[in-house]
Amino acid sequence: MRKFLIAGNWKMNGGAEFTSDLLSAIKTRKAVISEDVDVLVCPTFVSLSMAIDQLHESDILVGAQNMHEAEKGAYTGEVSASMLVEAGCSYVLLGHSERRAYFHEDDALVREKLQTALSHDLAPIVCVGELLVQRKENRHFEVVKSQTLAAFSGLNEEQAVQVVVAYEPVWAIGTGETASPEQAQEMHAFIRTILSEQFGEAARAIRILYGGSMKPTNAHDLLSQPDVDGGLIGGASLDAESFVGIVETAEALSISAGKVDSQLSPEEE
Numbered sequence: 108m109r110k111f112l113i114a115g116n117w118k119m120n121g122g123a124e125f126t127s128d129l130l131s132a133i134k135t136r137k138a139v140i141s142e143d144v145d146v147l148v149c150p151t152f153v154s155l156s157m158a159i160d161q162l163h164e165s166d167i168l169v170g171a172q173n174m175h176e177a178e179k180g181a182y183t184g185e186v187s188a189s190m191l192v193e194a195g196c197s198y199v200l201l202g203h204s205e206r207r208a209y210f211h212e213d214d215a216l217v218r219e220k221l222q223t224a225l226s227h228d229l230a231p232i233v234c235v236g237e238l239l240v241q242r243k244e245n246r247h248f249e250v251v252k253s254q255t256l257a258a259f260s261g262l263n264e265e266q267a268v269q270v271v272v273a274y275e276p277v278w279a280i281g282t283g284e285t286a287s288p289e290q291a292q293e294m295h296a297f298i299r300t301i302l303s304e305q306f307g308e309a310a311r312a313i314r315i316l317y318g319g320s321m322k323p324t325n326a327h328d329l330l331s332q333p334d335v336d337g338g339l340i341g342g343a344s345l346d347a348e349s350f351v352g353i354v355e356t357a358e359a360l361s362i363s364a365g366k367v368d369s370q371l372s373p374e375e376e
């Protein structure tokens with residue numbers, strides 16, 4: 108039912124030469140991508156057009172790491188949804204914890220951006236996740252619930268299914284520390300329950316990615332969880348062998364019927 112999405116968030120790494128070399132290395136290692144897996148790379152704004160040109164005969168999709176919520180105007184240094192679509196992007200990351208922490212993006216802004224993205228048929232990947240202190244205080248469910256509800260508020264079912272959620276516990280980002288497969292599944296199932304309370308059956312179609320130190324050595328255990336529908340990968344996406352290793356793990360785990368979430372037995376699908 109759900110197709111894996113393996114997405115590389117390159118963050119502020121790599122100019123033209125880096126982009127060209129990394130994409131060539133990915134394509135050399137992985138000329139054909141299974142239909143059961145979507146693969147996405149999110150380079151910096153200045154490398155988007157180049158990446159789109161270089162990938163035009165490939166199945167690899169290109170997305171942006173951020174966008175402005177307004178249609179256009181006097182917003183020096185910003186990039187709009189229509190510009191991203193015109194460049195050839197199909198996805199946009201929104202509300203990454205680094206943007207929330209360093210650029211003061213709050214839930215209301217993330218929601219506004221999400222609605223703008225959807226109105227341009229740009230698929231949003233909205234990031235949610237708790238800080239270490241919040242997990243230690245046992246507030247992680249409460250935090251993720253409020254981020255998720257805020258992002259999806261005001262959407263109808265048709266819009267909601269176009270959104271991808273990325274659960275990225277902040278304590279696992281760039282730290283080498285990963286949520287255990289059980290911790291990831293617990294939170295992903297919780298997010299899906301929240302979404303099913305809002306959108307009913309449609310919630311089964313919403314992909315929930317895990318992000319936070321995913322790498323080839325832990326990808327199998329994370330992606331095997333019933334509600335983990337892919338990965339949003341930082342560090343390991345900057346290395347062709349690691350990124351392709353994760354893509355191949357997802358391919359191997361894919362079954363033609365797709366992912367079945369924890370709330371359903373296979374017979375009910």
Ligand code: 13P
Nearest residue numbers: 116280281319320341342
């Ligand atoms: P790392 O994979 O480097 O931990 O980064 C995760 C992330 O922030 C992806 O958006």
